[in-house]
Amino acid sequence: MRGGAKRDAGGRVAAKLLVLTMFLATFSLLAPSASAAVSGDLGIIGGIEPREGSTYDRDTSFIYPIAIVKNDLFTTHASRQMSWQICSGNHTALIACPGNPNDGMTSTGVIYGFQQANVSFQSYFQPSISGVHTIFFLFSESDSDTSDDSLSYTFNVEAPLRDLTLNEIDFDDSQIYNSNTSYPIGAEFYRRSWESGANATFGWEMEFNGSVVASAESTIIPPTATDQRWTTSLPNIIAPFPGQFNVTAGLMSSDGDMNDWNNLETFVINVNDSTDVWIENIEPARGYGQTVNVSGQFNTLYPLGENSVKVTVGNIGYMSVNSSFAFSIFDMNTTLLDGPNFCEIVMEPGEYAYCIFSMPVTGELMLRAEFPQSMEELDINPSDNWFEVEVSSRHMPVYPTISNPTEGERFDSGDTIMFLGQVGQYSAMPLNLTWRLNYEEVIGYGQMMNRTLPMGEWLVTLTTRDAQGMIETGTRTIRVQNRISVEDLEWGVTG
Numbered sequence: 001m002r003g004g005a006k007r008d009a010g011g012r013v014a015a016k017l018l019v020l021t022m023f024l025a026t027f028s029l030l031a032p033s034a035s036a037a038v039s040g041d042l043g044i045i046g047g048i049e050p051r052e053g054s055t056y057d058r059d060t061s062f063i064y065p066i067a068i069v070k071n072d073l074f075t076t077h078a079s080r081q082m083s084w085q086i087c088s089g090n091h092t093a094l095i096a097c098p099g100n101p102n103d104g105m106t107s108t109g110v111i112y113g114f115q116q117a118n119v120s121f122q123s124y125f126q127p128s129i130s131g132v133h134t135i136f137f138l139f140s141e142s143d144s145d146t147s148d149d150s151l152s153y154t155f156n157v158e159a160p161l162r163d164l165t166l167n168e169i170d171f172d173d174s175q176i177y178n179s180n181t182s183y184p185i186g187a188e189f190y191r192r193s194w195e196s197g198a199n200a201t202f203g204w205e206m207e208f209n210g211s212v213v214a215s216a217e218s219t220i221i222p223p224t225a226t227d228q229r230w231t232t233s234l235p236n237i238i239a240p241f242p243g244q245f246n247v248t249a250g251l252m253s254s255d256g257d258m259n260d261w262n263n264l265e266t267f268v269i270n271v272n273d274s275t276d277v278w279i280e281n282i283e284p285a286r287g288y289g290q291t292v293n294v295s296g297q298f299n300t301l302y303p304l305g306e307n308s309v310k311v312t313v314g315n316i317g318y319m320s321v322n323s324s325f326a327f328s329i330f331d332m333n334t335t336l337l338d339g340p341n342f343c344e345i346v347m348e349p350g351e352y353a354y355c356i357f358s359m360p361v362t363g364e365l366m367l368r369a370e371f372p373q374s375m376e377e378l379d380i381n382p383s384d385n386w387f388e389v390e391v392s393s394r395h396m397p398v399y400p401t402i403s404n405p406t407e408g409e410r411f412d413s414g415d416t417i418m419f420l421g422q423v424g425q426y427s428a429m430p431l432n433l434t435w436r437l438n439y440e441e442v443i444g445y446g447q448m449m450n451r452t453l454p455m456g457e458w459l460v461t462l463t464t465r466d467a468q469g470m471i472e473t474g475t476r477t478i479r480v481q482n483r484i485s486v487e488d489l490e491w492g493v494t495g
Helices: 002-030 373-378
Strands: 042-049 055-057 066-071 081-088 102-107 116-120 131-139 150-158 163-170 183-192 200-208 211-220 228-237 243-253 264-271 277-284 291-294 297-303 305-315 321-331 336-347 352-359 363-370 386-394 401-404 410-412 417-422 432-437 441-445 448-451 456-465 471-481
Touching: 042 131, 042 150, 066 081, 163 243, 163 264, 183 243, 200 228, 211 228, 228 243, 277 297, 277 321, 277 363, 277 386, 291 386, 297 305, 305 321, 305 336, 305 363, 321 352, 336 352, 401 456, 401 471, 417 432, 417 456, 441 448
Parallel strands: 055 150, 297 386, 410 471
Antiparallel strands: 042 066, 066 116, 081 102, 081 131, 131 150, 163 183, 183 228, 200 211, 200 243, 243 264, 277 305, 291 297, 305 352, 321 336, 321 363, 363 386, 401 417, 417 448, 432 441, 432 456, 456 471
């Protein structure tokens, strides 16, 4: 037993040594290398300026380098010095520019854990020769990961730089469009030393779920210019079906253009072919006013006759609508009293329209407006394609009054007098309005007139006859006097 126990103890010691050896080996892999000059791990992950592969003008460019630096650890990294070098030729296979290159230096500033920062240099590079150039971004000291402590790439310099730069696309991407419908699209460019006779292909490409579903191009020769804006039309844009599309538009290609990174713009357009109309409201055409208490329910009062009922409809879909709707009047037992009366309407998306109807009956009524069945088959939400409301209609007095001239007002002979009458809101239209003197002599018709009256005191009457033949009269007394102008004459004295 003791011998067996002794052998087990020796095995445990050996196992512990093996585990310790593996732990130390793992720790040595995770620990920074002995060659690291600074702790932490910053990486140069990209360059913003100069742009990789782009072309700059030799005579006018002042390039202020900008690099993107990322902290690859979760701990905050202190500021660190870095530099740039630019040299002519392609030297990306080297670790730095040969010879005595143009260069500059700055500090990264503090960079928080797993964050990145754009590091800008105050020093600039002004090219003096054309051709390929190489830029290097480098840290002054290496860290635990030297693989991303430097970055290099090439860019080009030409004299002159010939370039078409897209300023903006002229297309309203905030609107909703219809499929298989042509819409205009334009673009504004900036021409820089554009060469005479150089072709350029303009157009657009439409993607849906990552696949190109439509495109259009046209090739023209832009006019020669140096440093000028230029506007051109692109082929009309057409979506093949409803949906949300990514559209890339602008200068598609040109052998005369030295930069292709500034040629295009991508935007999103929404295409929707849904139809959705609704009956918004039925209301008195002459405005709200009185109500009628019907067994505790207060119904809106509608006047008898013409211009009584206003029905408002709307297009809340995305397709143009050319249709009609019907207006009908029922009694409270759903017996049809009048109609259906149809009204034709044309509405663009987002528009509203209304129609005015007559009220030929009185009593407690049910008013109904509705779109036809054919529209319900197209409408994505047919539940609001009809509208009903309980109302009351009465034959109300006209209450004619004369608001001008005022009672007893005086005028001089020869004055033009404006006569203005008023009638009640609930008059049964159409109305006939007749003006008379002393109930006898007719002097005019209508709600307003201008007349000159002879000298005297006059009883002016306004008589109305409504749609049901009811006659009412309003009166006003005025006086027209003869005014004589007396002029001063010279006195004559004789003796």
